Amino acid sequence: MAEHDENVVWHAHPVTVEQREKLHQHRGAVLWFTGLSGSGKSTVAGALEEALHQLGVSTYLLDGDNVRHGLCSDLGFSDADRKENIRRVGEVANLMADAGLVVLSAFISPHRVERQMVRDRVGEGRFIEVFVDTPLSICEARDPKGLYKKARAGELRNFTGIDSVYEAPERPEIHLDGEQLVTNLIAQLLDLLRRDVIIKT
Numbered sequence: 251m252a253e254h255d256e257n258v259v260w261h262a263h264p265v266t267v268e269q270r271e272k273l274h275q276h277r278g279a280v281l282w283f284t285g286l287s288g289s290g291k292s293t294v295a296g297a298l299e300e301a302l303h304q305l306g307v308s309t310y311l312l313d314g315d316n317v318r319h320g321l322c323s324d325l326g327f328s329d330a331d332r333k334e335n336i337r338r339v340g341e342v343a344n345l346m347a348d349a350g351l352v353v354l355s356a357f358i359s360p361h362r363v364e365r366q367m368v369r370d371r372v373g374e375g376r377f378i379e380v381f382v383d384t385p386l387s388i389c390e391a392r393d394p395k396g397l398y399k400k401a402r403a404g405e406l407r408n409f410t411g412i413d414s415v416y417e418a419p420e421r422p423e424i425h426l427d428g429e430q431l432v433t434n435l436i437a438q439l440l441d442l443l444r445r446d447v448i449i450k451t
């Protein structure tokens with residue numbers, strides 16, 4: 251894919267990200283949830299969004315299951331397609347954070363290199379990697395969509411954790427034990443957002 255056309259020139263607009271953040275009364279950021287299928291990414295991200303919304307924070311939740319019905323409906327689960335999925339979502343998340351929102355994204359995002367690509371794009375300080383660490387055996391026992399069962403039966407190929415790799419984060423901003431109570435996990439995430447001065451409330 252072409253990087254960009256040299257004839258396309260960046261245009262600096264008069265309203266800055268700092269001005270937009272001032273209006274929102276909090277900083278823009280990307281909370282990047284990563285973990286196995288069934289680890290709890292959507293559940294925890296959804297509960298955190300609810301808590302933030304109640305605190306008056308402007309949020310948006312990007313979820314793999316939903317984005318793959320629209321923006322990324324042409325993509326499957328090969329390594330190349332997952333990479334493109336994360337690239338597109340990373341760009342959208344970056345734009346939303348630039349708009350001053352606290353973005354929550356819930357994608358398996360199994361490869362370190364792609365998560366690093368999004369980190370570089372969003373920038374240190376704004377990118378918060380959230381590792382939802384739930385053992386494969388627990389995810390498989392939960393199996394809310396019956397996908398692990400299908401993968402074990404050989405009916406679903408390239409399934410993360412079964413016949414496709416998951417590279418755990420080495421230095422996530424926060425490492426959650428995905429077997430703890432959701433309320434406990436939300437308290438840890440709110441603490442981090444306050445400590446990093448993303449939110450003030």
Ligand SMILES: Nc1ncnc2c1ncn2[C@@H]1O[C@H](COP(=O)(O)OS(=O)(=O)O)[C@@H](OP(=O)(O)O)[C@H]1O
Nearest residue numbers: 287288314327332335357358359360407408409410
């Ligand atoms: N082969 C394979 N591997 C993993 N997951 C699969 C696969 N096929 C379908 N699904 C369903 O798609 C959801 C993961 O989509 P993501 O966009 O998060 O995946 S990725 O980040 O591009 O790897 C994932 O949702 P979650 O369970 O919410 O993680 C699955 O429901």
Ligand SMILES: Nc1ncnc2c1ncn2[C@@H]1O[C@H](COP(=O)(O)OP(=O)(O)O)[C@@H](O)[C@H]1O
Nearest residue numbers: 287288289290291292293392394428430431432
């Ligand atoms: N902390 C938790 N403790 C117990 N069950 C959980 C927890 N988080 C999620 N679950 C349950 O695990 C299943 C998978 O959660 P989900 O959020 O869909 O995972 P993911 O988005 O990572 O695939 C759901 O049935 C959900 O209710």
